[in-house]
Amino acid sequence: xxxxxxxxxxxxxxxxxxxxxxxxxxxxxxxxxxxxxxxxxxxxxxxxxxxxxxxxxxxxxxxxxxxxxxxxxxxxxxxxxxxxxxxxxxxxxxxxxxxxxxxxxxxxxxxxxxxxxxxxxxxxxxxxxxxxxxxxxxxxxxxxxxxxxxxxxxxxxxxxxxxxxxxxxxxxxxxxxxxxxxxxxxxxxxxxxxxxxxxxxxxxxxxxxxxxxxxxxxxxxxxxxxxxxxxxxxxxxxxxxxxxxxxxxxxxxxxxxxxxxxxxxxxxxxxxxxxxxxxxxxxxxxxxxxxxxxxxxxxxxxxxxxxxxxxxxxxxxxxxxxxxxxxxxxxxxxxxxxxxxxxxxxxxxxxxxxxxxxxxxxxxxxxxxxxxxxxxxxxxxxxxxxxxxxxxxxxxxxxxxxxxxxxxxxxxxxxxxxxxxxxxxxxxxxxx
Numbered sequence: 001x002x003x004x005x006x007x008x009x010x011x012x013x014x015x016x017x018x019x020x021x022x023x024x025x026x027x028x029x030x031x032x033x034x035x036x037x038x039x040x041x042x043x044x045x046x047x048x049x050x051x052x053x054x055x056x057x058x059x060x061x062x063x064x065x066x067x068x069x070x071x072x073x074x075x076x077x078x079x080x081x082x083x084x085x086x087x088x089x090x091x092x093x094x095x096x097x098x099x100x101x102x103x104x105x106x107x108x109x110x111x112x113x114x115x116x117x118x119x120x121x122x123x124x125x126x127x128x129x130x131x132x133x134x135x136x137x138x139x140x141x142x143x144x145x146x147x148x149x150x151x152x153x154x155x156x157x158x159x160x161x162x163x164x165x166x167x168x169x170x171x172x173x174x175x176x177x178x179x180x181x182x183x184x185x186x187x188x189x190x191x192x193x194x195x196x197x198x199x200x201x202x203x204x205x206x207x208x209x210x211x212x213x214x215x216x217x218x219x220x221x222x223x224x225x226x227x228x229x230x231x232x233x234x235x236x237x238x239x240x241x242x243x244x245x246x247x248x249x250x251x252x253x254x255x256x257x258x259x260x261x262x263x264x265x266x267x268x269x270x271x272x273x274x275x276x277x278x279x280x281x282x283x284x285x286x287x288x289x290x291x292x293x294x295x296x297x298x299x300x301x302x303x304x305x306x307x308x309x310x311x312x313x314x315x316x317x318x319x320x321x322x323x324x325x326x327x328x329x330x331x332x333x334x335x336x337x338x339x340x341x342x343x344x345x346x347x348x349x350x351x352x353x354x355x356x357x358x359x360x361x362x363x364x365x366x367x368x369x370x371x372x373x374x375x376x377x378x379x380x381x382x383x384x385x386x387x388x389x390x391x392x393x394x395x396x397x398x399x400x401x402x403x404x405x406x407x408x409x410x411x412x413x414x415x416x417x418x419x420x421x422x423x424x425x426x427x428x429x430x431x432x
């Protein structure tokens with residue numbers, strides 16, 4: 001009987017590694033490496049500081065770069081457009097650090113020949129045995145076909161980018177606004193407007209203090225001020241991310257073209273582009289312009305699915321400024337928005353609010369507080385200016401107790417009433 005060589009025998013599965021095994025393993029390794037490098041999607045691995053340690057050929061081909069130009073020399077953010085870098089720094093990176101993985105995020109990378117390539121990005125932090133983070137593995141999917149319907153919008157935004165590059169002063173103002181918006185979801189305090197008065201209040205119903213309501217007030221030039229107030233769907237980190245993006249977009253759009261309908265249209269395009277392919281996110285908002293002329297302030301505003309503004313007149317009347325018909329922002333690629341105008345005279349106050357106020361539950365039957373009750377309450381307050389009205393509404397909100405279960409934002413703007421004339425001083429002779 002002829003025995004097989006020892007290396008060819010299989011004594012119960014405890015054999016050593018044979019030459020055949022080694023060759024087969026090598027083939028598998030070659031196949032896996034080839035599959036990685038020529039996959040239909042992009043792959044890359046980065047160090048925790050973003051430095052690229054490994055990248056596949058597919059992604060290099062999209063970028064129009066050689067491997068030696070990228071590995072160890074560039075970071076992941078160097079592959080992104082300006083807008084992509086902004087979103088990565090303010091949202092993507094913080095969420096990845098918090099959760100350890102993030103998937104299906106829409107970004108734009110700089111492709112070959114300065115081509116802008118829309119992609120969907122999934123990243124996961126790889127940890128060592130002791131739990132310390134070692135590297136980040138990222139998959140990049142080409143989203144050009146999915147977003148072909150957005151080409152018209154992309155061309156418009158590219159034209160806008162070119163116009164901003166030609167307007168150096170406007171670009172500097174946009175960068176300044178961007179730096180502020182990265183730090184705050186709400187303004188620390190409202191600016192002082194010469195000849196006008198403003199008041200605000202924010203109630204958060206979320207335990208983590210990350211709500212979806214927002215407001216802002218900022219100058220366009222010496223005579224015009226922009227303001228907005230709105231409500232993002234949901235609560236928590238995701239709502240806060242949308243709020244930050246919304247506030248940045250509204251500010252930037254207003255500096256480029258302050259027409260209220262145009263500003264809301266830009267916001268709708270940005271939100272729909274960002275979230276249409278993933279978890280839908282939308283908001284309601286009112287955006288407007290205040291233009292001071294003498295002792296009168298002209299108001300031009302537009303609404304997207306938001307409750308109508310309320311005006312407290314100096315004579316004690318309270319009336320809504322109708323803006324019905326405005327659509328939710330971010331749901332449809334093209335949405336209609338409703339504009340309105342009015343003048344604020346001395347003693348008049350314009351009130352913007354979110355639906356946490358009117359949808360508060362009151363009474364034993366927990367009925368909605370409603371817009372009629374809000375108008376009646378406002379009419380019952382002395383017309384003492386925006387801050388006095390906000391103070392009265394703050395007390396009203398506190399009285400709702402646990403019936404107020406949603407975030408609520410208030411923003412009031414008005415023209416101060418003239419001070420009453422003092423009585424003439426009587427001479428001593430007149431008192432005898």
